[in-house]
Amino acid sequence: MTDDPLWSVFVNACLINNFVLAYFLGICPFLGVSGKLATAGRMGGAVTFVMLVSSICAYGINHALIALDAPYLRLISFIAVIASTVQLVEMFIKKVSPALFRALGIFLPLITTNCAILGLALFQTNKGYDFAQCIAYALGAGAGFSLALVLMAGLREKLELARIPDVVRGTALSLLLAGILSISFMGFAGLGG
């Protein structure tokens, strides 16, 4: 067990080891959904919520599996839990707020194959965080993912209007932008562990 204070866990996941820009997790939605600022914000919110729920579930499952002495089932049960969490969240949102459900659209089911979520569950297990730390870690990772997504969307909206050679347009441009963002996030490295 580690005894990092909660704020340090949060800042660590959000800025220093940003899931997208330092660990390369969740690159697919990062490149796919960062075209418009509004969608990027909503996607960030949805991912943060699923991260929080699946982090809590993963904490419970990990302890159950250790008690059962079956750690080799960890990966399979994590992915099954994440898939069913996403399904549950989808049904819940559909029932409670149809407007939000329509706004999120296809992005909601696609969260299942977002490696940031499975990555979060695996990292928190490897680091041996306790329950409160897990929640701080999930919130930090979600905030970091949303931050990267929103920054990227803002930059890409500006670049729509810029004059760029045709060769660079598309994925290559997004990757160059992500590289520059990643360099700037390295500036946070001095903040703490």
Add this chain to the structure above:
Amino acid sequence: MVDSFPHEETPSTDEFIKGLWRENPVFVQVLGMCPALAVSNTARNALAMGLATLFVLLMSNVVISSLRRFVPKEVRIATYILVIATFVTIVDYVLQAISLDLHKALGAFISLIVVNCLILGRAEAFASKNTAGKSAMDALGMGLGFTAALLSLGAVREILGSGALFGLPLFHDGFQPWVVMILPSGGFFALAGWLLLFNALQERRARLASPAAEPMR
């Protein structure tokens, strides 16, 4: 998923070739980015990751295509994920037994093969509709294409970032390594560089093919 390419009566050699170049998973379809960027900081890691993915892709494609008549449509994605997760767990433990160093270097990214969109994408787009033999050829082609792409990324990053290839120093002592290529941002830059190269080649070919027409984007 993204792939809407019609898979009709093509010979199985073609299923093999297309993954290597025309539909290369990394450079053309831009699938499976997360592991491609994360573990390509040295050529050795990239090769190991590519081979692990190749194994999982091959085995899961074969199993899924043999089961395709028995799996109900409603639960197919869940079934695919469970099949894939089983093989990933096998790879995880085998790699731990072969080389603990390598397992440490790749870290959680071995487990994260489960959510590699390339594997689920091939299961959904190809293996669920074709025979086991064809799916195996498809998986081999796509897996080797993925490995080749990872290796080219890893080689560029290792040569520029530490002046070596597979751990062997290449340059004279005076070489100043570009540390940025080893760092996370280097992954983005290396991939962007390869994509630029491919775009430029494609544009040039399109211009040569039809000099009068507008060059393709």
